[in-house]
Amino acid sequence: xxxxxxxxxxxxxxxxxxxxxxxxxxxxxxxxxxxxxxxxxxxxxxxxxxxxxxxxxxxxxxxxxxxxxxxxxxxxxxxxxxxxxxxxxxxxxxxxxxxxxxxxxxxxxxxxxxxxxxxxxxxxxxxxxxxxxxxxxxxxxxxxxxxxxxxxxxxxxxxxxxxxxxxxxxxxxxx
Amino acid sequence: xxxxxxxxxxxxxxxxxxxxxxxxxxxxxxxxxxxxxxxxxxxxxxxxxxxxxxxxxxxxxxxxxxxxxxxxxxxxxxxxxxxxxxxxxxxxxxxxxxxxxxxxxxxxxxxxxxxxxxxxxxxxxxxxxxxxxxxxxxxxxxxxxxxxxxxxxxxxxxxxxxxxxxxxxxxxxxxxxxxxxxxxxxxxxxxxxxxxxxxxxxxxxxxxxxxxxxxxxxxxxxxxxxxxxxxxxxxxxxxxxxxxxxxxxxxxxxxxxxxxxxxxxxxxxxxxxxxxxxxxxxxxxxxxxxxxxxxxxxxxxxxxxxxxxxxxxxxxxxxxxxxxxxxxxxxxxxxxxxxxxxxxxxxxxxxxxxxxxxxxxxxxxxxxxxxxxxxxxxxxxxxxxxxxxxxxxxxxxxxxxxxxxxxxxxxxxxxxxxxxxxxxxxxxxxxxxxxxxxxxxxxxxxxxxxxxxxxxxxxxxxxxxxxxxxxxxxxxxxxxxxxxxxxxxxxxxxxxxxxxxxxxxxxxxxxxxxxxxxxxxxxxxxxxxxxxxxxxxxxxxxxxxxxxxxxxxxxxxxxxxxxxxxxxxxxxxxxxxxxxxxxxxxxxxxxxxxxxxxxxxxxxxxxxxxxxxxxxxxxxxxxxxxxxxxxxxxxxxxxxxxxxxxxxxxxxxxxxxxxxxxxxxxxxxxxxxxxxxxxxxxxxxxxxxxxxxxxxxxxxxxxxxxxxxxxxxxxxxxxxxxxxxxxxxxxxxxxxxxxxxxxxxxxxxxxxxx
Numbered sequence: 001x002x003x004x005x006x007x008x009x010x011x012x013x014x015x016x017x018x019x020x021x022x023x024x025x026x027x028x029x030x031x032x033x034x035x036x037x038x039x040x041x042x043x044x045x046x047x048x049x050x051x052x053x054x055x056x057x058x059x060x061x062x063x064x065x066x067x068x069x070x071x072x073x074x075x076x077x078x079x080x081x082x083x084x085x086x087x088x089x090x091x092x093x094x095x096x097x098x099x100x101x102x103x104x105x106x107x108x109x110x111x112x113x114x115x116x117x118x119x120x121x122x123x124x125x126x127x128x129x130x131x132x133x134x135x136x137x138x139x140x141x142x143x144x145x146x147x148x149x150x151x152x153x154x155x156x157x158x159x160x161x162x163x164x165x166x167x168x169x170x171x172x173x174x175x
Numbered sequence: 176x177x178x179x180x181x182x183x184x185x186x187x188x189x190x191x192x193x194x195x196x197x198x199x200x201x202x203x204x205x206x207x208x209x210x211x212x213x214x215x216x217x218x219x220x221x222x223x224x225x226x227x228x229x230x231x232x233x234x235x236x237x238x239x240x241x242x243x244x245x246x247x248x249x250x251x252x253x254x255x256x257x258x259x260x261x262x263x264x265x266x267x268x269x270x271x272x273x274x275x276x277x278x279x280x281x282x283x284x285x286x287x288x289x290x291x292x293x294x295x296x297x298x299x300x301x302x303x304x305x306x307x308x309x310x311x312x313x314x315x316x317x318x319x320x321x322x323x324x325x326x327x328x329x330x331x332x333x334x335x336x337x338x339x340x341x342x343x344x345x346x347x348x349x350x351x352x353x354x355x356x357x358x359x360x361x362x363x364x365x366x367x368x369x370x371x372x373x374x375x376x377x378x379x380x381x382x383x384x385x386x387x388x389x390x391x392x393x394x395x396x397x398x399x400x401x402x403x404x405x406x407x408x409x410x411x412x413x414x415x416x417x418x419x420x421x422x423x424x425x426x427x428x429x430x431x432x433x434x435x436x437x438x439x440x441x442x443x444x445x446x447x448x449x450x451x452x453x454x455x456x457x458x459x460x461x462x463x464x465x466x467x468x469x470x471x472x473x474x475x476x477x478x479x480x481x482x483x484x485x486x487x488x489x490x491x492x493x494x495x496x497x498x499x500x501x502x503x504x505x506x507x508x509x510x511x512x513x514x515x516x517x518x519x520x521x522x523x524x525x526x527x528x529x530x531x532x533x534x535x536x537x538x539x540x541x542x543x544x545x546x547x548x549x550x551x552x553x554x555x556x557x558x559x560x561x562x563x564x565x566x567x568x569x570x571x572x573x574x575x576x577x578x579x580x581x582x583x584x585x586x587x588x589x590x591x592x593x594x595x596x597x598x599x600x601x602x603x604x605x606x607x608x609x610x611x612x613x614x615x616x617x618x619x620x621x622x623x624x625x626x627x628x629x630x631x632x633x634x635x636x637x638x639x640x641x642x643x644x645x646x647x648x649x650x651x652x653x654x655x656x657x658x659x660x661x662x663x664x665x666x667x668x669x670x671x672x673x674x675x676x677x678x679x680x681x682x683x684x685x686x687x688x689x690x691x692x693x694x695x696x697x698x699x700x701x702x703x704x705x706x707x708x709x710x711x712x713x714x715x716x717x718x719x720x721x722x723x724x725x726x727x728x729x730x731x732x733x734x735x736x737x738x739x740x741x742x743x744x745x746x747x748x749x750x751x752x753x754x755x756x757x758x759x760x761x762x763x764x765x766x767x768x769x770x771x772x773x774x775x776x777x778x779x780x781x782x783x784x785x786x787x788x789x790x791x792x793x794x795x796x797x798x799x800x801x802x803x804x805x806x807x808x809x810x811x812x813x814x815x816x817x818x819x820x821x822x823x824x825x826x827x828x829x830x831x832x833x834x835x836x837x838x839x840x841x842x843x844x845x846x847x848x849x850x851x852x853x854x855x856x857x858x859x860x861x862x863x864x865x866x867x868x869x870x871x872x873x874x875x876x877x878x879x880x881x882x883x884x885x886x887x888x889x890x891x892x893x894x895x896x897x898x899x900x901x902x903x904x905x906x907x908x909x910x911x912x913x914x915x916x917x918x919x920x921x922x923x924x925x926x927x928x929x
Contacts, residue, residue, distance in 0.1 A: 012477070029477060029497065036497045040452070045444035046437020048620070049496075050571050051654040055865035058571055086437035096436065103435045107427060107831055110839055111264030112434030113441060113571040113620025138874035144865060146571050146621050147264050148842030150876040152835065 017078045019044070020088025028075050035059045035070040037078075038085060046086040046116050050144070057143030060117035060124075061085045067124035086116035089123065099123050102160035110147035117143050122157050131161040230257075233292050240403035242358045245291070245350065246275060248399035252382045254281045256351070257291035261592055262430060263570075263619035263626070265895040266832035269428045271351050273828055277421040278355030278414060280379035281395070288429055290616050356411035361402040366393045369401070416826070416888070423886075425831035430618075442589035442617040443575035447647040450577070451480065453640055454499040454651055456506075457488035457632065457660050460858035462513025462717045465489055473502035482506070483640055488632075490640055496651055515717040515858035520666060523716050523855065524562060527668045527689040536687070536710035543706030548683030554674040557745045559738055561671070562920045563730045565663035565853035566723050567868055572620020574633050574652040578641030580605070585612045585641060587634075590619030590626060597628040604638035612638075623843075624722035630662040658868055659860040662721030663853055665691040667730045671738045679746035681757060682706065686734065689713075690727070691720045698731035699793040701764050702739070702757040717858060724843060725896035728794035732900030733848075733907070733921065736790035740908045741917065750908060751777050751789050763823050763887055764791060767800045771821040774883055775802035785816065786913025790904040797824040797892030801841060801901040803877075805909040811925025813849055813910055818877040818902075823885040824892035830884060833894045838880040840898025846871035848903035852922050869922075 012027040019042060026041050033052075038044045038061070047070060050058030054069035061070045062084040070083075089097040096104075099122050109115045118141070125132050125140040132140065137154055145153070230244035234257065239249035247255045258271040272288040275281075359379055366384035367374040370391055378385050385392040416423070433439035458464060470482040473491050478498030483490040489508045493499035549556060576589035578601075585605050591597045594616050602609040619626060628634045637650045652660075667690035674683040683706040691714060700707065723729065743753035751772045758765040768791050772778075781787060784806050791800035804817040820837050827833040850869030854861045862868045903921070910927040911917050918926045 032495070032497045036495060039444075040446075040495050043446055044437075045440065045446070048441075048571070049443065049573065049651075051865045053654075053864050053866060056571070090436065100435045104427070104431055107431060107835065109264070109428075109431050109434040110266070110835060111571065111619065111621040112430070112439055115434050116437050119435060134878065141873040144569075144571065144870045144872065146569050146623070146843070146870065148839030148846075148871075148876065149835070150842060150871075150873040151838055151878065151880055153873060154878060 013076070015075050015079045017080060018082040020084055021082075026075065030074060030076040032075045033071050034061070034063075034068075034073045034075055034078050034083070037075045038070065038083075044085055044087050048113055048116055050114065050117070055144075056114070056117075057121060058114050058117040060120040060143065062120060062124060065124075065127070067121055084120075086120060089119070097123065099126065099156070099160045102156040106152045106156040106159060108149050108152040108156050110149055114143055114145045114147075115149075118145065118149075118153055122153070122160070126157070126161055131163060132157065240399040242361075242403060243354045243407065245354050246279075246358065248358075248395050248402075250396045250399065252282065252285050252394050252396040254279065254286045254382070254395070256286065256288045258288055259291045261290065261590070261594070261616060261619060261622075261626075263590065263592075263622035265836055266428050266430075266829060268430060269426060269832065270828045272429065273421040273424070273426055275351040275355040277419055278352045278411075279359050279395075280381070280420075281355075282382040283421060283426065285382060352413055353409075353411060356413055357407040357409070358402065360411055361405045361407055362395055362398045364405055365398045365401040369393060369398070422828050423826065423830065426829055428829075428832060439618055441572050441575075441620045442577070443572055443620070443649075443651060445575075445577050445588050445617065445649060447577065447579070447649075450647040450649055451492050451494060451644065452496045452499050452649050452651060453483075453490050453492040454496065454503050454653060455485075455488050455490045455636060455656060456503055456508065457485075457656065458510035458513070459659065459860075460510070460512040460515050460518075460717070461660065461719065462515050462858075463487060463510045464513065466509040466511055468506055468508035470506075472505035472507075476502040476505055478502075481644065483643055485636065485639060488636065490636070490650070492640070492644060492648060499651075500653065512858050513717065518717055518858040519856050520564065520854040523666050523714070524668060527666075527712070527714050530712045530714050531668075531670055531687045531689050534712055537713045538711040540700075540709045541684075541707035543683070543704075543708075545683045545685050545706045545708040548674050548706045549672070549685075551674070551676070551682065553677050554682060555676075555745065556672065556674050557742055558670070558672045559741055559919060560668065561734045561737060562668040563664075563666070563733060564851075564921060565661075565666045565718060565720075565855075566729075566847055566851050567658055567661045567663060567853050567862070568621070568623045568625035568723060569658075569851075569865075569868065569870055570619070570621030570623055570625050573654055573657050574631065575649060576633050576637045577647055577649040578637040579647035580641040580644075583607075583611060585638060586615070587613065587637065587641075588615045588617055590617050590622075591628045591634070592619075592622055592626040593628055597634055600628045600634045601638040604635035605642055623724040624726065625662060627662075627721065630719060630721035632660070654865070655863045658853075658862050658864055660719075661853070661860075662719040664723030664727075664729065665718075665720040666716065667691075669730075669734045671734065673738070673742055675742065675746055679748055679753075681742060684708070686710070686738075687712065688731070688734070690730070691715045692727075698728060698735070700735075701791070701793055701798075702754075703759050704757060716855070718855070718860075724840065725794050725899040728792060728896070728900040729844065729847065729903060732790065732792040732794075733903045736792065736901065736904030737907055737917075737919065740788070740790075740904070740911065744911075749778070750912075754789070754791060763885075763889060764793065764798055766885060766887075767791065767798045767821050767823050770883060770885060771800040771802050771819055774821065774881055775804075775817075775819040777802065784913055786909045786911065788905040788908030788910070788912055790901040790908060792897070792900040792904075794897045794900055795893030796890060797822060797894065797897040799823075799837070799897045799901050801898075801905045803845075803902070803905040803909045805906055806913055807910065807927050807929070811928030813906060813923055813927065814875065815845055815877045815906060815909075817879045817881075818845075818905075819881045819883075820898060820901075821883045821885065822894075822897070823887050823889065824894055824897070825887055825889040826891050827884050827886065827894070828891075833884065834882045836894045837882045837898035840896065841880060841902045842871060842876050844899040844902025845876070845906055848906045848921060848923055849875070850922050850924060 048058040050056035054072040059071040231241040241247040262268040268288040382395040383392045478494040479502035481492040491499045491502035598612045602612045669688045672685045676682040685708045689712040743750040802819045916927045
């Protein structure tokens with residue numbers, strides 16, 4: 001097990017949990033949100049801080065397979081659980097997850113800051129529904145993207161699940 | 176563990192001044208004669224080798240050779256392009272690389288684009304020149320620059336900023352392409368000498384110089400050392416459109432892979448050894464000062480190490496962000512209100528109306544005798560008032576800037592739009608010489624006009640904070656701090672009056688606009704009307720205003736294009752046809768409008784309750800017309816069903832990315848139209864986070880956006896911003912078509928509910 005015990009807080013407690021399949025032990029104030037433990041203690045900065053109130057979804061991760069906005073979950077609640085972050089989506093040999101590949105194929109990101117959370121939300125949606133309908137995409141994909149990449153997000157989700165994206169895809173030029 | 180965001184240019188040591196004479200440092204080259212679009216010859220004069228020498232020192236690593244500051248060729252054929260612009264998602268780096276590599280005939284798989292160091296060696300002459308030469312869409316950006324930079328601009332001086340949709344238009348066209356073409360010629364000359372053949376027998380392709388007769392070829396990497404010693408022409412012939420291999424092609428963006436696996440490092444992601452994290456609360460009422468604060472409650476929080484008092488804010492420094500935030504929340508700082516405590520959005524509006532009615536305009540534009548037209552017999556006079564609120568940028572990455580003050584030098588890391596001014600500004604705030612300040616630009620999680628160093632306090636804040644602690648410190652603004660202390664698009668209002676003649680043509684157009692800067696330069700008035708008077712009144716609230724994606728074009732676009740729709744209604748004409756007859760025959764504007772009408776099936780029947788709206792706005796040298804199909808949901812709020820955009824930006828450098836920029840801009844315009852609003856009460860911003868500042872979500876964004884480009888070959892226009900302005904009026908006009916309700920005050924929310 002890997003220990004992260006350089007935590008300076010005097011009221012820190014030791015929390016054991018799994019991140020991307022790796023067992024870790026972190027000493028942190030019990031109310032510290034999972035987001036900040038990931039970013040600052042584990043130095044896994046792929047999960048982003050956007051709002052701190054679970055409104056934007058930039059911090060989305062999976063906790064025991066459930067989509068979770070990590071800015072609003074205290075680390076104490078994570079003890080014994082298994083967390084998957086954007087860094088853990090790749091397979092062991094480094095191959096990108098099908099959703100990540102679809103994201104590149106559809107050229108989704110612009111500034112890219114929200115995309116870790118968008119991808120985690122999309123993966124959870126696909127794991128839950130198999131092949132989501134447009135309505136299910138509308139309902140599940142509530143993360144904010146300020147650059148306005150929504151049409152390509154929809155296209156990438158449909159493509160990742162093998163659906164032709166023609167009806168929903170942004171049309172291109174003279175094509 | 177140190178987290179190096181940019182290994183090739185990690186810490187840019189504050190180097191010695193490039194020359195003894197302070198103040199004026201010439202750039203690598205000056206642009207000479209006029210720009211010929213497409214192909215032809217640019218007059219470029221390479222001058223002053225000192226900047227180039229500096230760039231060489233900053234970029235060469237031993238087995239590579241810098242050319243003209245902006246590129247280097249390594250012996251393994253890798254071409255590295257240094258973009259002086261910041262890429263905050265608009266695809267600039269990819270476009271810069273495409274433009275240079277096309278002229279160079281480089282193998283794209285071996286081209287890298289990197290952020291140029293924040294150094295005068297990379298200051299951007301092409302940009303300054305473009306700003307000076309182009310009158311159609313940049314004064315707002317220039318206004319956002321401090322006087323020192325304005326003065327420099329006037330002398331075509333150091334510019335390394337990103338804004339005004341300028342990168343491709345100026346740097347790419349006048350800089351990158353010329354550099355690529357010149358270096359290609361030097362490589363050919365070098366190959367001619369080595370092979371002992373005339374240069375005229377040589378061709379280039381895929382990073383090789385080829386002699387077809389003998390079947391011999393030499394790689395660019397083999398030729399680089401010799402070519403770098405040659406003198407370069409300042410006026411190479413550029414390719415014409417038919418020879419483009421990369422320009423105009425849908426090349427995947429180079430920055431995207433790192434943005435899907437979490438590896439891209441944004442400013443907020445920086446972690447340095449021994450780093451502390453700080454967070455801040457500024458006076459809730461802008462203009463207020465910190466009166467008093469008892470530090471003890473914060474210092475009692477585990478991990479909190481220090482409370483720092485600034486003139487108008489209090490800062491808590493801790494080992495971790497969460498601890499700093501808890502420490503800050505434990506404090507009860509007292510702030511003054513700077514005597515703005517009575518200000519509200521309504522008092523701002525009342526003051527604007529009063530100014531418009533009784534004050535003196537700061538600026539006036541237009542031709543013709545408006546008064547005579549209004550008094551003409553048979554003239555039908557139409558009036559309307561419009562109003563828009565302050566808007567927050569809502570870049571998804573909250574502001575974060577790291578500073579480390581050591582041995583009299585300050586090093587900064589983070590994402591800001593203008594690296595050179597960041598250094599100047601930080602130096603001023605820290606009381607240091609500018610050469611004692613280094614800035615390492617990092618990836619930005621959105622910008623939209625928010626990240627100019629002179630319209631945000633964070634540069635000054637980090638400079639002051641870093642000087643008070645012996646370790647690196649990352650200042651992170653909470654979302655609440657960012658929402659409440661933005662540099663907003665200004666609250667603004669307008670009054671319109673027009674006269675229709677008996678043929679239903681506009682005989683006179685009078686518009687009075689009030690906002691915090693007189694932004695006439697931002698709007699290109701496109702309609703052909705015999706008498707026009709546009710007056711600008713200036714009203715400044717206590718808030719900081721700044722450029723918001725497309726600067727002032729969103730509010731002017733909403734005003735002008737809403738009023739055109741109202742006039743069409745009054746004239747009893749179709750909104751598309753009415754606009755069309757006021758646009759010059761054969762004009763690019765008319766072609767764009769016609770194309771969007773055609774593609775959207777304008778005039779075809781729609782289901783009950785669904786309306787179509789159209790709008791056309793020219794900004795940053797690009798003409799965009801948009802059509803929106805929308806309905807009103809049960810809760811009274813708009814639902815956008817489909818949208819179309821037709822764009823004439825002259826030439827698209829990367830259609831795949833250009834489409835994303837226009838579609839994203841359109842969605843941002845819809846978002847601001849539907850729900851975004853910053854309001855003031857008792858002098859302070861009411862909203863605090865994404866729970867009360869409403870950004871459009873995927874479900875409400877149109878699933879279908881058809882973006883079409885007209886490749887007119889006209890002077891290249893911007894692409895990052897011009898998609899935004901037509902969206903808001905197109906939606907308001909669509910709601911009017913659907914419901915008969917005209918909404919003149921934004922945001923729309925449920926105002927169109929019948």
